[in-house]
Amino acid sequence: MFHIDLDENGLSGKLPSCLGNLPSLTYIYLFENFFNSSIPSTLWSSNRLQIVSLSRNLLEGSLSDAIGNMNSLRELNLSGNQLTGSIPRSTGELQSLTYLCLDNNKFNGSIPSSLGNMRALQYLDLSHNNISGSIPMSLETLTYLDYFNVSFNELTGQIPDGGHFANFTSKFFLHNKGLCGASRFNVEVCKGNTPKSSRRNILLRYILPPMALIILAAAAIVIYMIKRRGRDSTLLSFSESNLGLKHGRISYYEILRATDNLDISNLVGKGSIGSVYKGTFSNEMIYAIKVFDLDVQGAFKSFDTECQIMRSLRHRNLVKVITSCSNLDFKALVLEYMPNGNLEKWLYSPNFSLNIGQRLGVIIDVSSAIEYLHQGYSSSIVHCDLKPSNILLDENMVARVGDFGIAKLLTHDQRMAQTKTLGTIGYMAPEYGSGGLLSTFIDVYSYGILLMETFTKKRPTDEIFFGELTMKKWVSESFPNSIMQIVDTELLNADANIEECLVSIMELAIECTTDLPDERPNIKDVHVRLKKINMKVAN
Template identity: 60%
Template sequence: MSNLIWLDMGGNVFTGKIPDALSQLRKLQVLFLDGNNLHGPMPDNLCNLVNLYRLGLDNNQLSQQLPTCLGNLTSLREFYLDNNSLTSTIPSTLWTNKEIQKMDLSYNFLKGSLAPEIGNVKGMRELYLSGNQFSGEIPSTIGNLMDLENIIISNNQLHGPIPESFGNLISLEKLDLSKNNLSGVIPKSLEKLEDLVYFNISFNELSGEIPNRGPFKNLTPDSFIGNIELCGASQFKVKPCKDNTTLSSSRPRVLKYILPSMALIVSVAIIIFYLVKCHNRNAPLPTQSSSPIAFNFKRISYYEVLNATNKFGEQNLIDKGSIGSVYKGIFSDGMIAAIKVFNLDLEGANKSFDTECQILSNIRHRNLVKVISSCSNLDLKALVLEYMPNGNLTKWLFSSNYFLNIARRLEIMMDVACALEYLHHGHPSPIVHCDLNPNNVLLDEDMIAHVADFGIAKLFTEDQRVLMTKTLGTIGYMAPEYGSAGLLSPMVDVYSYGIMLMEIFTKKKPVDDMFVGEFTMRKWVFESFPDAIMQIVDVDIVNAVEDNIQAKASCFRSVMELALECTADLPEERLNMKDVLTRLKKIKTESC
């Protein structure tokens, strides 16, 4: 398979060593062998894959040292080697690739110091080195990595001060240096990090005053516990500083044995690890580098989720889906949120969580559901989402207690079109939702629609016309090429949108009993168009506008014509979402 560019064999039970034959796939751009039982060294000949963009070998049993030739892979942007048994030091040649964006070497047995050359990797956005045996001081050159967003180096043996140069990391969102042997003061320069939302320096030997400006105003005591010589504001639950002056970092520290009561504090500390680490494992190659649009995390622990949902009580259950359940959560500070809990007993739940987390961390739009936080541990994977008090669109269409007039239905579908236009055209790497249906359209208190549920969404490049997938969406809404062959493109969402247009104005589901065999919803609408179109429209709308029925007939015809164009059998014959939105605006202005 010499022309292969993508190979994903992750999540199996493969054993043995990584075969040398892989090095012959010279065009390979993506290689994932994660989540297996592979052992032995990482082969040097993988460096022959000069076009490799993403490499995932994490969660195996790989041992020995990292190949010194990794730095020669100049196309490599992301690689994941966490949760293996790698030993020795990080070869200095690794830092010669200045364009690496994501690197995860956490939870191995790597040792030695972090080389100053780490500051050469100007493209670095995420660096994970936790759970190793690194020693020495943190190199100040890390402060050169201006695009760095996440740096997690907890659970090592690092000593010395936190570099003052960390104040230059203006894009930094997460910084975790906990459980090391760091000493000295917390640099005041960190007050400049306006985007910093997660900060953890617990269980070190730091001293002096805790800064109280910038991001420090929103931090909790959990960020600082285990540093007995820190002082500062009462909100941090440390001793007050003497005369409001910063204690000298050279002041002798009084060594104390851990009191039995520290066990309680430790139990609180381990709740907060880092919120979640979402790998873009199944996303095709982006055409250009782009930093994710970050959402503002509110740190939420497992126990807060448990209490907010009354221990996932039935009275808090909002909905049950194919991959998990959604609960209403009321937190101690009064915040109300929807908590999507993934059923970890189901195959693919972990992957769905990772996918949804990754997608939602890269997008922001008024018509997409906003993520507040996430909670991830061995027992729970959950997303904490913006609460939508008016529920989903299905409830408003098919419950007798609710009614949507023509204008409101059109507004909702325009909201959905805006969301899809953004996903398809407003993002460097287009996103296909893959499962658009009324259950995944949620309505806020102002009846503004928000698209939700990105558990099977896919990211891919503009020039990648079709992507094969084995994860399918909801029956009745899937495009023909998607349902029969797993062929995926943005046109799949356009088809689903067209079906939704038909459904919202006819009040018929595409899986209604009347649709049997080749007689589908689309054929039903097509055979009624244009002269008999009023015979298939939702009777509730017709009755509500009886005095102006002729004027509204033109509106219905225009909407159904657009729906038919969106659901053409061939994807190349469908409109794109930019054109769909333009047409909808015209229909609203001229017909409805």
């Protein structure tokens, strides 16, 4: 047994202790079930496990000190359980761990300073627990730490300001009773920092002004040199282990070599703010290269948004960002390559077709991804641009949602927000298109349109829709008796069961596209209903 994947089922009871007796077991995915036992002590003795995902269960008890024996562990997700006790100091011995998610539990005690020894750590979420004490200054030394969240705890003392903490914002430290530190964290200034602050003010007021001309001259020279050598200079968001290359930095010239100088023969897609190329690197690994057109308004912001959001997400139905290449006049993302293209190609290109089971599989994968964005992350993420061209298909026809260029992050206290950035015509919810109002329900609306399009093979901007006739109205007026007259003819057959399933799918699509956001179902309910429909089709 190498890989166990039983997530999102209704499994309950105790986790079997025999899990730790499987010598070849490398991956365990059991998240979103109803397991209510403690974690078997035998599990921590496994030296082959790389990924353990037990989030969103009812697990109890504490973590064993034996966790430090899991030398191969790369990702550990225990969020959304009822685990108690302190975080073991031995956790700091996990030198290969890149992802540690312990949020939404009942952990207490302090954050072990030994976590500063986890040199590969990129993601650490301890939010929504009962952790007290201070944040260890040893965490400043973590070279790859891109995400750190300790909000909703009982922490006190100074927030570290060195290393990657210089890039963190106040939202990651909310609702702690006694934190202090830099003003950008929206906390009180630490009392011990007053003399230091005074010295800094003296330095800024009396010493730096005489040096202003020298600094300006030096800056001009530096800017000139950066412009000349900008294409060699890269800023990476991820470590070399994610890319699988022998070196950690991807330069502009390596991207050119991988894509034959961005040759049109390697172009696999083109969007409003850039193009996607197929790139073959020196180690024969193939990746997708998303190159942003920096002459287009919003391209810089879109690049920054994708980097900020995607680097922290982990889900099998999301396109994974491997690394990035960024300088003054070139920005690109290196992504997983999806050999089967996007859903739009499979719906509309000649010589491509999907049966009803394949289409259901794709949209269920999409609903799983959106459910994770809305409910499985520390804050709700709104994709804002769900459509077939943003749904990619891997070698096994598993759907992956991509393109987070206009996605928005809702904070814990936000149910709705407002934006001036709009999505694609035909897929936008009424409140989003008219007033820029954002909530997770705008994704549900777009998903409803996607359901209609996937099973009718009609775009919401098709020429048959003009005047007051929209796709939503067209489907609603055909429901339920005339549904078989509007669905894609490729799905028609004499099976009465298929007709019943298609009617159920369109009924769900109509519910998703109601005008009032509060009357739309949440994506979790949508996901469950589609899985039930899929079971009928399979039978």
